[in-house]
Amino acid sequence: MELSGTILAGPEYEPVEGRVVVKDGEITAIEEAETASSAIICPAxxxxxxxxxxxxxxxxxxxxxxxxxxxxxxxxxxxxxxxxxxxxxxxxxxxxxxxxxxxxxxxxxxxxxxxxxxxxxxxxxxxxxxxxxxxxxxxxxxxxxxxxxxxxxxxxxxxxxxxxxxxxxxxxxxxxxxxxxxxxxxxxxxxxxxxxxxxxxxxxxxxxxxxxxxxxxxxxxxxxxxxxxxxxxxxxxxxxxxxxxxxxxxxxxxxxxxxxxxxxxxxxxxxxxxxxxxxxxxxxxxxxGLNYGVIEPGRDARLQVLDGDSDNLCGARDPVRAVVRRAGVDDVTNVILG
The missing domain is CATH 3.20.20.140 (Metal-dependent hydrolases)
Known part of the structure; x- marks a missing residue:
């Protein structure tokens, strides 16, 4: 499985454009690449x-x-x-x-x-x-x-x-x-x-x-x-x-x-x-005692995907602040729990 968009990656949740690669319920890679996706990928x-x-x-x-x-x-x-x-x-x-x-x-x-x-x-x-x-x-x-x-x-x-x-x-x-x-x-x-x-x-x-x-x-x-x-x-x-x-x-x-x-x-x-x-x-x-909460290789793939182009989130300049201060349940398009 691959998820494309803006990834809130690593322990500092740095926005990275690219793909999260998931295999057998585990994050195996984060690949930086240009993508047309407006999704915001965040830990569950x-x-x-x-x-x-x-x-x-x-x-x-x-x-x-x-x-x-x-x-x-x-x-x-x-x-x-x-x-x-x-x-x-x-x-x-x-x-x-x-x-x-x-x-x-x-x-x-x-x-x-x-x-x-x-x-x-x-x-x-x-x-x-x-x-x-x-x-x-x-x-x-x-x-x-x-x-x-x-x-x-x-x-x-x-x-x-x-x-x-x-x-x-x-x-x-x-x-x-x-x-x-x-x-x-x-x-x-x-x-x-x-x-x-x-x-x-x-x-x-x-x-x-x-x-x-x-x-x-x-x-x-x-x-x-x-x-x-x-x-x-x-x-x-x-x-x-x-x-x-x-x-x-x-x-x-x-x-x-x-x-x-x-x-x-x-x-x-x-x-x-x-x-x-x-x-x-x-x-x-x-x-x-759970092995998730951070998007990085080796972590369990417990993730959520938000629509960065929703009426609520479109135009956001800082995706971390947008998720924390503005996003809501209606902005979640997918939840990957393993």
């Missing part, structure tokens, strides 16, 4: 933090606080999840996942509520779809037997050292929410030596220094933080110190569109367009 996104189960309750909970919306065990989302049948939950998740695939997402890191049953419901939803789920189970330690890791709600909600130890023993990921409401659970989360942190809205200098020293990645979800009125994470400061992935968080609150998330970060935070694209692709892949 890795949505580094989702709660897909919330698909049963989109835009529910007007006027509720963050705790009233999502705090375990009695937040609105947890009550609605408990009331839904497995079939209802799986179908709602499948619909959101199809939207994510159409928007160029090749993988996602899911904090899946409901223990073993919750993981099994997601497995049913994703069974016929070409997208890579990295499933972080929750609510019971035995979920590690069927999940890719453990996704803790936060150090303020419980003591997770046993789950951390079990995840490490099974060579599985351990992630934890931290610094979403205030700074007071961040040190406790860092003490667990997690594989990654989520949110870090209230990261202070001490926390930033600890993150840098320990090289712990962070996933930020600024649109979610804005809608729950907790603030915006210090994205630029985090990017200076560690690997920073990008996630869309609760489907209850925001569409799982990485285009919208990139545009928001690029226009709100002091971060360059190539760095924002890295957050949405290579950084998430690195956190998840």
């Amino acid at each position: 996104f890795v949505n580094a933090h989702t709660h897909i189960g919330d698909s049963i309750a989109k835009e529910a909970g007007r006027g509720l606080s963050l705790d009233e919306l999502v705090a375990p065990p009695d937040g609105l989302k947890h009550r609605l999840l408990a009331e839904a049948s497995r079939e209802e939950l799986a179908e709602a998740m499948r619909r959101s996942l199809e939207y994510m695939i159409a928007g160029g997402t090749g993988a996602f890191i899911e904090f899946r509520e409901g223990g073993v049953a919750g993981v099994e419901a997601l497995s049913a939803a994703v069974e016929t779809l070409d997208i890579d789920p990295i499933v972080m189970g929750r609510d019971e330690i035995d979920v590690l037997d069927v999940a890719d890791g453990y996704g803790a709600s936060g150090a303020r909600d419980g003591e997770f050292s046993a789950e951390r130890t079990a995840a490490r023993a099974q060579n599985k990921l351990f992630g934890i929410h931290a610094g979403e409401r205030d700074p007071y659970d961040i040190n406790s989360a860092l003490d667990l030596d997690p594989d990654f942190l989520v949110h870090m809205v209230y990261a202070e200098r001490l926390h930033l220094e600890r993150i840098e020293d320990s090289e712990i990645p962070v996933v930020v979800c600024p649109r979610s933080n804005l809608v729950t009125d907790v603030g915006v994470p210090p994205v630029a400061e985090l990017v200076e110190r560690t690997t920073v992935g990008l996630g869309t968080d609760n489907v209850m609150l925001n569409s799982p569109s990485m285009f919208r998330e990139m545009e928001f970060v690029s226009k709100l935070c002091d971060v360059s367009a190539p760095e924002v694209l890295r957050m949405a692709t290579a950084a998430g892949a690195e956190i998840a």
